[in-house]
Amino acid sequence: MVLRSLNLLTVLLSIAALPHISQSLHFELHSGRTKCLSEDIKSNSMTVGNYTVVNPNEPHPSPQSHKISIRVTSSYGNTYHHAEEVQSGQFAFTAVEAGDYMACYTAVDHKPEVTLSIDFDWRTGVQSKSWSTVAKKSQVEVMEFDVKRLIETVNSIHEEMFYLREREEEMQNLNRATNSKMAWLSFLSLFVCLGVAAMQFLHLRTFFEKKKVI
Structure with missing residues (x-):
């Protein structure tokens, strides 16, 4: 678990280190x-x-x-x-x-x-x-600027991950609600079809009885 967290942190820092x-x-x-x-x-x-x-x-x-x-x-x-x-x-x-x-x-x-x-x-x-307006000329301040930029980038990625997770949960809830509605609609359609078939059967049976076919 620790190794996996270290690998994830390495990936995030690599993304943060990419050129703007x-x-x-x-x-x-x-x-x-x-x-x-x-x-x-x-x-x-x-x-x-x-x-x-x-x-x-x-x-x-x-x-x-x-x-x-x-x-x-x-x-x-x-x-x-x-x-x-x-x-x-x-x-x-x-x-x-x-x-x-x-x-x-x-x-x-x-x-x-x-x-x-x-x-x-x-x-x-x-x-x-505008981090470029904050960066200074000395090497220490430049390193401090880079560290701050990396921290801000990692925090932004972290917040973006939570935001995407919330959007994914919203989409999953929507899919579940849609599937539930489609299931009820399918049962209703089946019930209507069976009802229509039963009415047609009774109508044909009454018709043939009147014609003395059966």
Whole structure:
């Protein structure tokens, strides 16, 4: 049992030691159109986002047609961020509700139609913390920074495991409830079929008796 725990800890530390994976996205949006992106966030988890409309006329100012509106909402419809006709911005909040969070971008309606390029960086959990602003130059402080980062990553993985276990239990309860309902529906269907067959038998028997066939 101890050996198994040590192996699990080794795997978690190996995952934590992997290079940071960027969640930056780049997508295109046409004038007057809306595009939504979703992220599954657990409760009490920190999340930050940065978005920018790429300026096609660098180094000149960005044209007025290159503006967007953004709204970030939870699966329950609560709004956590809202901005109208902006070229860039950011948001940060701690998720109160667990579930899918939606970031919807709407491009300003413009004629003739233009295509906007948008850079979007959305990070949650331990990845949302700007550890790079905390790191120092000395070797001791760098090691301390790495240890803190590993601890935060392991804690995040631990919390994620519990979160996935809760979701798995919810799915198992749903499957059991569905199977129970399907079983009752099958028995009801069988009872109806037997009832209809009995009625047809009695009807045919009465019919043949009247015709004096039997």
